[in-house]
Amino acid sequence: MSVPDYSAVVSATGFLRPRASRSIASFQEHIVTSHRILALLGAGLSAPSGLPTFRGAGGLWRTYGVKQLATPAAFKEDPALVWTFFLDRIKAAREATPNKAHDALAELARRKDGFLTISMNIDGLSGRVNHPPSRIYYLHGNLFDVKCSRCNIFLRDTDAKAVTEPLHRLSGGISIQALNVPHCPSCEVGLLRPAVFWFTEALDSNTLRSIHSWIEEKPSIDTMLVIGTSAEVYPATAYIEAARKKGARVAVVNIEQEDPGLFALEEQDWYLQGDAAQVIPEMLKPVIGELPS
Structure with missing residues (x-):
């Protein structure tokens, strides 16, 4: 099986967020009934832990x-x-110390069989909170x-x-x-x-194939979480577009009030601005409960 090229499905539209919901309560109602969730993690996830x-x-x-x-x-x-x-x-x-967002995502992975995480971080913080290894791919290595x-x-x-x-x-x-x-x-x-993986180097083909296979499985992805990244480079943006083509609703969590990207969010989506360590545990609370303090 050849490594999939998602570049053809990357949207050419700009970053649009005029109609996306800002309501955590609305997302909480959705996540309870969500069955297949794909998360894309960027450096903003670890910023609350003190990493640049x-x-x-x-x-x-x-x-x-x-x-x-x-x-x-x-x-x-x-x-x-x-x-x-x-x-x-x-x-x-x-x-650095893993923050509550790392804890919350690891707990979601333990509770939701249909949850997969793609991490673009190389800091090892997700592993230190025992995020199930079979439920996370480290796109850029360790x-x-x-x-x-x-x-x-x-x-x-x-x-x-x-x-x-x-x-x-x-x-x-x-x-x-x-x-x-x-x-x-x-x-x-x-x-x-x-x-x-350094700039100009090809990503691991086995990892890309495994992610592609998961995306193509049934039932289709119904939720896409984009956390701490503007997702402006391949294959990050392509994963968002691939999930959207499967019918997924997209929830973006970012500390930035205005952040360029290719999300093209619609009314059914969410843009939740704030510190990931505070926002993520609250978003997922209906599924994971209250995290230990």
């Missing part, structure tokens, strides 16, 4: 934009600089895994710590040196790198 979204004018790291560093070309040119950037992100993610840039050997979190923790000590919070960039323990030639 790296968007806008303030989205810089030591004067660098993320798109300057999170690329294969940048790693080839200066692997020490790229590792220093990712070590900062790893440290921030390890020190910040705590590493792989070889040459032979593609893969080290998961526990094994990867043997690589990243010495680097943290070497960097001293400043920078690591080129001679300290870790080499692959298998081929001994390639450099180890964070096992996340």
Whole structure:
């Protein structure tokens, strides 16, 4: 089976929200009877946990934009600089605490068999609240895994710590040196790198196929949650359009009052502006109940 190309169904219409409902109560009435729910998670989900979204004018790291560093070309040119950037992100993610939105979504996954989450986050916070692994796909990988840039050997979190923790000590919070960039323990030639998908890299085909298969299953998706993302890039926008073609109603949760995107929300949809950590638990309360404080 070939990897589906959703690009043909991406709407060319602009971001429209004049008629979308702002009522949490209205969404609560709907979610009780919803049977198949697809959620798309972005960086705004983890912002209440203190992690930067790296968007806008303030989205810089030591004067660098993320798109300057999170690329294969940048790693080839200066692997020490790229590792220093990712070590900062790893440290921030390890020190962050999952918020109530992570808890609420994990609880929904436990209670609703027909719930699937697509996370574009690499921070590992969903896993730390025991979000059922079979109910979530990490589209961009995991910040705590590493792989070889040459032979593609893969080290998961526990094994990867043997690589990243010495680097943290070497960097001293400043920078690591080129001679300290870790080499692959298998081929001994390639450099180890964070096992996340960088700009210009193709996403994992098996993950894309699995998501496509779930979307095509019956009964059709009736609810699409878009949380903390403007969903302006492929395949995020395409998943929203694919769900809509199946008849799903779309609920967008975003801290921004005005946020460009390709949602094209209608009267039947929702735009709920606010902090995800506060809004999501309230939205899902009829299904998941009151979360422990």
